[in-house]
Amino acid sequence: MKRIEKVYNHLFDVWRHSDEKEILEQQGSSATELAKGLGLTRSNVSLELNRLVRAGKVLKVKTFPVHYIPVEIVQERLAIQKFAYFETPNLSQLVRSQDKKATSTDDSKSDKSASSPQFQEKQQKNPLLQMIGYKGSLRKATSQAEAAIMYPPHGLHMMLLGQTGTGKTYFANKIYEYARYKKILKKDAPLISFNCADYYNNPQLLLSTLFGHAKGAYTGAAEDEEGLVEQADNGVLLLDEVHRLPPEGQEMLFYFIDNGTFNRLGENQKRRKANVLIICATTEDPNSSMLKTFLRRIPMTISIPALEERPLSERVELAKFLFQREAERIxxxxxVKIDVFIALLTEVNYGNVGQLKSQVQLTCAQAFLNNINSQDEVSVQLRDLPEGLRQVWLSNSASERRRTDISEYLDTNTIFYVDKTLQADEKDNIYELIENKVKALAAEGVPESDIQQYIMVDMHLHIKNFFKQNVSDDNLAKFVDSRIPQFVEHLKEIAEEQLHCQFDRRFVYYLSMHIDAFFKRGNKTDLLMKNEVKKIKNTHEQEYHVAQIFQKKIGETFDIMMPDMEVLYLTMLLTSIKSMSEGKKVGILVAAHGNATASSMVKVATDLLGDANVAALDMPLTVSPSEILDSLAKLTKKLDQGKGVLLLVDMGSLAMFSHKLEKITGVQLRTVPNVTTSLVLDAVRKVNYLDMDLGTIYVSLKRDIAQMVGRMAADTTGQKKAIVSICMTGSGTAKKLEQIINEIVSKTTQEEIKIFTISALKMAVEIPQIANDYEIIAAVGTKQPSIAIPYISLEDLIAGNGEQRLIALLDSNIKLPEAVIDKNIVVSNMCEDVLRTHLVYLNPFLVCQMLVNWINKLQNKLQKDFSNSRQIKCIVHTAFALERVLRKNEVKYTEEPSPEVKETLPLVEETLHTSIGSLKIKVSEDELYFITETVLN
Known part of the structure; x- marks a missing residue:
């Protein structure tokens, strides 16, 4: 019998005698349960189950963990005969949807769907509890949002803090939905969003947009117009990037918050009223960028965690959600192979949901191309990952790849099914974005004079979002006509010459895709904005002239007539890209002795990476220190754009100028000595393409230098390495330490490390003798040596983080804060010694390994790291509890458990049960209470 048949037959046997109630309660069997019954591995069983789902023989129930049940059983017991596809969130929902289909008619379909249980359940569900992580990383944020909304009489204004792309806008929308769900806001209450950065350089337009303007308030204000505050009356106003709000705007807002009144720009007599809940969002520290008087009016501050701060289970769910959306789109x-998830979720070069979304989309796009002839299914493999991500994955060792074990959350293959009756959500076509916005604004009666301003903002944001992505034109020919990229290179040269600025490779990538889209779209452009051509031509004369040149070149090269409307789009596109190319950046000043040393390094960097805010100062040996200081000051002032200057120098003596230079120029400086061409290249790359701030670049460069020096030192030293184990006698404790250290060494490195056990009384003599023949990388034990070598105390090794410190000393590639290892050798050794002495019925080695595994699972569930002493206490106590169960001598828990104990006990029970399942020991609730208290206390 084939394995797939065995799996199906076993699953069928499990459920063949079940009734409807049992099926709806248990939702089927998990892959783990079936694997135990069959004596197979979970991954193999999961593989066959998913094949059975694709074959239409098994229904997949997307609970956590996923459950499976034969389709035949579902059809017979639940009276369901037809399936759109063989996957459902839960069986009860499937039954309800079938009931709805059976009772609805064409004439009353919409009315009945509105009153169906499924619709009512969706309407009645708390929107905040629909977010991934509402019980985990977003638990505090969710609780704060609920409290803010429910605070009488109209809720509290809120400040959302978080990195770019963490989901602040999404969270704000959920807060708004929650306010309607709780009937704090009416169903038709408005939600008005506004990005303060869009009008940062135009305070008058900003205030007009927020509060409206009176007729004649400024040139072009032909009519009275209400602002966003009025539009948000009895609703929510979301202020994104609120740190970009100028002081005048903050003052007007906090006056409005205090009094509930405001006046339009140019309107001094009439006071207007509005009841608005304000939600602010920012990526910056509000205390450093905003008025204290404004911040005092925003009492609730809610932090949204970055992607890297969220637990692995949530990151997996987020990735699954994003893949499901891509399945619907294509x-x-x-x-999707499990290795794709591991690479996406463990790559360290990005840290927010927005960037994860981009990586998933790029991966799916490549997979789609590689499976272009596939009718129904696209296989997503490692080869489909973006090049940079794939290279990082391939460069990692097998142990590093296994470090993040997500098999608990995912099968070897995860299939995302698509309902082909749904329409794909197309949001990435710039033409449709603009034309839909124009139509919407025109329908709302927005004057034509204002439409162009709105469209320019939208286009700028669209292009800015694209230009934030790390794109490459290596595979551009796969997406666009092969003739276009080379042609766009020529257009890029024209634009740079005419506009006197430099564009990088992303200009070619973006414009190629834009022109290709125009060719495929054809001459279908809506001319709603034809009256704006003259205005844009006058406002952006240079860019419009370049766009006309583009129009002519495209017509000559491709024999196609590009309409004037397309020239308008190209003008706005060029304006947006140019404005971003003028963004302020950190300055880089390279200073080195010699006639052309600094100049040659800077030339190499600019030739390879393009123009940058960088300058060179060559210092012949005949130049005096005062002249050098004057030259440094002049160049520093010239380079500073408000974000500081990085000083790269060839000798440490030059670094001594930095404090004096800061006083003279008033410019923030950071100095890195021992400059090389590679260092200049790295600094320019980080300024130009990663847009790092001065502090981040400085720390990053220093870390890179330290790692390089460490590797060079390791490569150049000819000495063998040694670790010294110290106790009072040189035997006993030191011998036990030697055993533990040897295990840590063999687990961490293949390099030969000699372990010496010595007496504390003789170490002043013996350690120098050892140092003659060996490089001593650490001393471990009861007494610290007087010579300067890293020391780990016995207490720190047993109770603290000494093992991680020792691992970091053995392997410089392991970063200390992330040095989490699969098996804690100190804990295992200490526990085995105790259990070997005291356990009678149980195998001490086997029980110890099971309980170490339990502690690791529990730490992951609780999102905490236990100290060694805490781990040892938990393992020993639990082992004795298991022994008491076998002796039928269990203790009774007579206290009233605290709320924390009650909350933690289910996690303790779940993780312990899965870890000791093979022992067939049923731990009583009383013993579980004691174990939970040991875990917490």
């Missing part, structure tokens, strides 16, 4: 099932 209208094909996605079959």
């Amino acid at each position: 209208k094909k099932n996605l079959n």
Whole structure:
């Protein structure tokens, strides 16, 4: 019998005698349960189950963990005969949807769907509890949002803090939905969003947009117009990037918050009223960028965690959600390998949901191309990852790849099924974005004079979002006509010459895709904005002239007539890209002795990476220190754009100028000595393409230098390495330490490390003798040596983080804060010694390994790291509890458990049960209470 048949037959046997109630309660069997019953591995069983789902023989129930049940059983017991596809969130929902289909008619379909249980359940569900992580990383944020909304009489204004792309806008929308769900706001209450950065350089337009303006308030204000505050009356106003709000705007807002009144720009007599809940969002520290008087009016501050701060289970769910959305967009099932998830979720070069979304989209786009002839399913494999991500994955060792174990959350293959009756959500076509916005604004009666301003903002944001992505034109020919990229290179040269600025490779990538989209779209452009051509031509004369040149070149090269409307789009595109190319950046000043040393390094960097805010100062040996200081000051002032200057120098003596230079120029400086061409290249790359701030670049460069020096030192030293184990006698404790250290060494490195056990009384003599023949990388034990070598105390090794410190000393590639290892050798050794002495019925080695595994699972569930002493206490106590169960001598828990104990006990029970399942020991609730208290206390 084939394995797939065995799996199906076993699953069928499990459920063949079940009734409807039992099926709806248990939702089927998990892969783990079936694997135990069959004696197979979970991954193999999961593989066959998913094949059975694709074959239409098994229904997949997307609970946590996922459950499976034969389709035949569902059809017979639940009276369901037809399936759109063989996957459902839960069986009860599937039954309800079938009931709805059976009772609805064409004439009353919309009315009945509005009153159906499924619709009512969706309407009645708390929107805040629909977010991934509402019980985990977003638990505090969710609780704060609920409290702010429910605070009488109209809720509290809120400040959302978080990195770019963490989901602040999404969270704000959920707060708004929650306010309607709780009937704090009416169903038709407005939600008005506004990005303060869009009008940062135009305070008058900003205030007009927020509060409206009176007729004649400024040139072009032909009519009275209400602002966003009025539009948000009895609703929510979301102020994104609120740190970009100028002081005048903050003052007007906090006056409005205090009094509930305001007046339009140019309107001094009439006071207007509005009841608005304000939600602010920012990526910056509000205390450093905003008025204290404004911040005092925003009492609730809610932090949204970065992606890297969220637990692995949530990151997996986020990635699954994003893949499901891509499946709906491309209208094909996605079959995603588990290694793709591991690479996406452990790559360290990005840290927010927005960037994860971009990586998932790029991966799916490549997979789609590689499976272009597939009818129904797209296989997503490691080869489909973006180049940079794939290279990082391939460069990691097998142990590093296994470090993040997500098999608990995912099968070897995860399939995302698509309902092909749904319409794909197309949001990435710039033409449709603009034309839909124009139509919407025109329908709302927005004057034509204002439409162009709105469209320019939208286009700028669209292009800015694209230019934040790390794109490459290596595979551009796969997406666009092969003739276009080379042609756009020529357009890029024209634009740079005419506009006197430099564009990088992303200009070619973006404009190629834009022109290709125009060719495929054809001459279908809506001319709603034809009256604006003259205005844009006058406002952006240079860019419009370049766009006309583009129009002519495109017509000559491709024999196609590009309409004037397209020239308008190209003008706005060029304006947006140019404005971003003028963004302020950190300055880089390279100073080195010699006639052309600094100049040659800077030339190499600019030739390879393009123009940058960088300058060179060559210092012949005949130049005096005062002349050098004057030259440094002049160049520093010239380079500073408000973000500081990085000083790269060839000798440490030059670094001594930095404090004096800061006083003279008033410019923030950071100095890195021992400059090389590679260092200049790295600094320019980080300024130009990663847009790092001065402090981040400085720390990053220093860390890179330290790692390089460490590697060079390791490569150049000819000495063998040694670790010294110290106790009072040189035997006993030191011998036990030697055993533990040897295990840590063998687990961490293949390098030969000699372990010496010595007496504390003789170490002053013996350690120098050892140092003659060996490089001593650490001393471990009861007494610290007097010579300067890293020391780990016995207490720190047993109770603290000494093992991680020792691992970091053995392997410089392991970063100390992330040095989490699969098996804690100190804990295992200490526990085995105790259990070997005291356990009678149980195998001490086997029980110890099971309980170490339990502690690791528990730490992951609780999102905490236990100290060694805490781990040892938990393992020993639990082992004795298991022994008491076998002796039928269990203790009774007579206290009233605290709320924390009650909350933690289910996690303790769940993780312990899965870890000791093979022992067939049923731990009583009383013993579990004691174990939980040991874990917490």
